Amino acid sequence: MTEEHKDNGAEEERKDICRDFLNNICNRGSRCKFYHPPKPEAERSHSEEYNFCIDFQNQGCFREHCRFIHAYSEDVEHYKRTGDITIELARAIAGSTDKKEINGIPFCKEFQNGHCSRGPNRCRYWHINLEEERARRKMGGRRGAAPPFMTPGMRRPMYDYDDYGPPSKRGAYGSAAAYPPPPAAAPSTRYVQDLERRNTELATEVESLKRELSREKERYEQLAQRFMQSAPMPVPAVPSATSWDSKYSWAS
Numbered sequence: 001m002t003e004e005h006k007d008n009g010a011e012e013e014r015k016d017i018c019r020d021f022l023n024n025i026c027n028r029g030s031r032c033k034f035y036h037p038p039k040p041e042a043e044r045s046h047s048e049e050y051n052f053c054i055d056f057q058n059q060g061c062f063r064e065h066c067r068f069i070h071a072y073s074e075d076v077e078h079y080k081r082t083g084d085i086t087i088e089l090a091r092a093i094a095g096s097t098d099k100k101e102i103n104g105i106p107f108c109k110e111f112q113n114g115h116c117s118r119g120p121n122r123c124r125y126w127h128i129n130l131e132e133e134r135a136r137r138k139m140g141g142r143r144g145a146a147p148p149f150m151t152p153g154m155r156r157p158m159y160d161y162d163d164y165g166p167p168s169k170r171g172a173y174g175s176a177a178a179y180p181p182p183p184a185a186a187p188s189t190r191y192v193q194d195l196e197r198r199n200t201e202l203a204t205e206v207e208s209l210k211r212e213l214s215r216e217k218e219r220y221e222q223l224a225q226r227f228m229q230s231a232p233m234p235v236p237a238v239p240s241a242t243s244w245d246s247k248y249s250w251a252s
Contacts, residue, residue: 020124021084027105027126029086030078038082050093052076069096070137072190090126091197095133102126114208132200136193 018034020026026036053068055061061070071092079085085093085103093102100106108125110116120127 027085027087027090027124028121029084029088029090031087036082036084050079069093087127088194091128091133094126094128094130095137114204115212129201129204132197136197 014035014037016035018026018032018036020028021032021034021036026032051068053061053066053070055063056066056068056070057073057076061068069092071089075086075089075092079089090102093099094107106125107130108116108123108127110118111123111125111127112129112131116123116127
């Protein structure tokens with residue numbers, strides 16, 4: 001039995017296959033805890049084709065109005081290999097096109113308004129803010145994939161000298177003191193963009209929760225006011241004749 005047949009047999013025996021992926025409605029991508037089997041070539045050929053910008057994947061795109069999708073090479077290769085669209089690739093497609101759905105999955109309308117009641121794990125639609133992604137594409141559309149250890153425009157750092165004394169003498173050739181310490185690795189452009197996007201999403205969600213809390217507070221005050229209005233007024237008790245006589249019996 002060849003290795004290819006062994007791999008196919010192992011995939012068929014797996015019990016943790018994602019049902020949403022088989023129905024083409026899984027939008028969790030690499031975050032999904034279930035197994036996404038590779039799609040056959042025949043099925044993969046019928047999937048929607050996207051025009052990705054090769055310059056953006058290599059050295060960066062410097063066109064003012066590029067009509068191709070600015071996506072990272074690892075996401076593009078994953079899509080071409082498996083037909084699965086990650087959330088990062090879906091954001092890039094949403095920012096570069098005017099499509100109503102991606103890979104047969106529409107965008108979540110509740111998420112567009114700031115808050116989805118189902119949450120990202122139970123919702124079957126794309127949690128992508130279309131206006132935000134398209135605005136980000138217009139502002140930073142010409143940026144390319146930066147090298148992993150240096151941001152664009154960053155120069156080689158100077159030696160770290162003491163501000164109050166002359167630079168120390170170099171050590172002997174080949175010793176550890178002869179070379180400056182290596183510079184700290186700068187975060188990649190993609191990591192910074194992901195943090196900015198997540199920060200914006202959290203800020204939008206916080207504002208939505210504040211509005212919801214304000215509505216609940218107004219509703220509570222209205223219910224309390226209605227309860228006070230509908231509650232019967234207490235009637236003072238009228239003393240009976242026997243209690244009145246017993247109270248003033250000493251006067252007779």
